[in-house]
Amino acid sequence: MAVAVSLINMKGGVGKTTVASQLAYVAGRKMRVLAVDLDPQSNLSQSVLGPRDYVRHLNDSRPTIVQVFDEYIPSGGAYSSPRPIDIDKVIVTNVGYWDSKVDLIPSRLELSRILKNPTGKERRLAKVLAQVSDRYDLILIDCAPTESILTDAAYFASRYVIVPVKPEFMATIGLPLLARSIQEFTVENEDHSIDIAGLVFNHSSSYSTGPEGRKSIEEVTEQARRQGWHIFEHRVGYSASYARAARMGRPLSGTSHARWWVIDNLERLGYEIFERLGLERSTQ
Ligand SMILES: Nc1ncnc2c1ncn2[C@@H]1O[C@H](COP(=O)(O)OP(=O)(O)OP(=O)(O)O)[C@@H](O)[C@H]1O
Numbered sequence: 687m688a689v690a691v692s693l694i695n696m697k698g699g700v701g702k703t704t705v706a707s708q709l710a711y712v713a714g715r716k717m718r719v720l721a722v723d724l725d726p727q728s729n730l731s732q733s734v735l736g737p738r739d740y741v742r743h744l745n746d747s748r749p750t751i752v753q754v755f756d757e758y759i760p761s762g763g764a765y766s767s768p769r770p771i772d773i774d775k776v777i778v779t780n781v782g783y784w785d786s787k788v789d790l791i792p793s794r795l796e797l798s799r800i801l802k803n804p805t806g807k808e809r810r811l812a813k814v815l816a817q818v819s820d821r822y823d824l825i826l827i828d829c830a831p832t833e834s835i836l837t838d839a840a841y842f843a844s845r846y847v848i849v850p851v852k853p854e855f856m857a858t859i860g861l862p863l864l865a866r867s868i869q870e871f872t873v874e875n876e877d878h879s880i881d882i883a884g885l886v887f888n889h890s891s892s893y894s895t896g897p898e899g900r901k902s903i904e905e906v907t908e909q910a911r912r913q914g915w916h917i918f919e920h921r922v923g924y925s926a927s928y929a930r931a932a933r934m935g936r937p938l939s940g941t942s943h944a945r946w947w948v949i950d951n952l953e954r955l956g957y958e959i960f961e962r963l964g965l966e967r968s969t970q
Pocket residue numbers: 697698699700701702703704705725727729829830831888889890891922923924925926927928929930932
């Protein structure tokens with residue numbers, strides 16, 4: 687059975703998608719990985735497939751996570767009727783890069799339609815992922831920044847949460863919201879265990895290493911201590927190549943200008959995370 691992990695922070699732009707995609711690539715060299723895009727913005731789909739293939743996927747009307755929540759695949763033409771969802775048709779296989787094998791459940795903007803009529807849909811993702819869980823070591827679910835039925839769907843589908851944090855002014859804003867959200871979920875769903883595996887500092891702007899960044903790290907560390915949350919030792923370093931990697935649909939190591947120490951640090955973070963998730967045997 688795969689270990690399923692959601693990337694969540696109720697604050698936007700902190701690096702959830704960047705960490706999800708890059709972690710998927712690092713894991714994909716040794717493990718069987720499924721990346722799940724649970725955000726209508728679909729940034730994970732774009733950065734794993736690459737923008738061109740992603741647009742082709744949409745233009746060809748191929749299934750996405752929307753069908754997971756609808757539970758059916760729409761008819762292909764005037765004479766065919768909608769069919770029940772077949773998870774194998776929703777997963778795009780082998781979209782990694784070179785020796786990194788990653789499968790993907792892509793998203794599209796229409797996922798936001800689920801938010802308008804969410805009743806009874808929060809367990810559908812978990813149900814579908816349970817069907818393929820034995821095919822993977824790691825399932826990574828990239829979440830949208832706002833709390834909704836999609837957050838509940840992520841909680842039901844995962845065992846752990848990883849929280850990317852951008853060490854800047856207001857970094858602490860999303861953390862109390864996340865703590866409350868998980869607490870409420872746990873009270874209402876005693877049959878499902880969900881734990882925070884840890885916080886990851888992401889220096890996603892060059893000034894987050896300055897005095898403001900250090901102050902923010904202190905504040906977040908204090909908040910994590912009070913909540914009993916782990917903080918991963920390795921951090922994601924600032925690199926303009928992260929945006930370039932997303933644009934190219936590649937891992938950081940597949941871009942031409944990324945500094946070796948940023949790549950090295952990312953890999954070390956990956957192995958630190960996999961060890962904490964109990965996946966170290968899958969990486970050998
Ligand atoms: N370590 C980094 N160095 C430089 N740029 C980064 C880094 N991490 C993320 N970025 C950039 O910051 C922006 C936001 O990152 P990302 O999309 O991963 O955040 P997010 O938390 O998924 O956002 P959202 O809440 O909108 O889903 C992107 O343009 C990304 O390329």
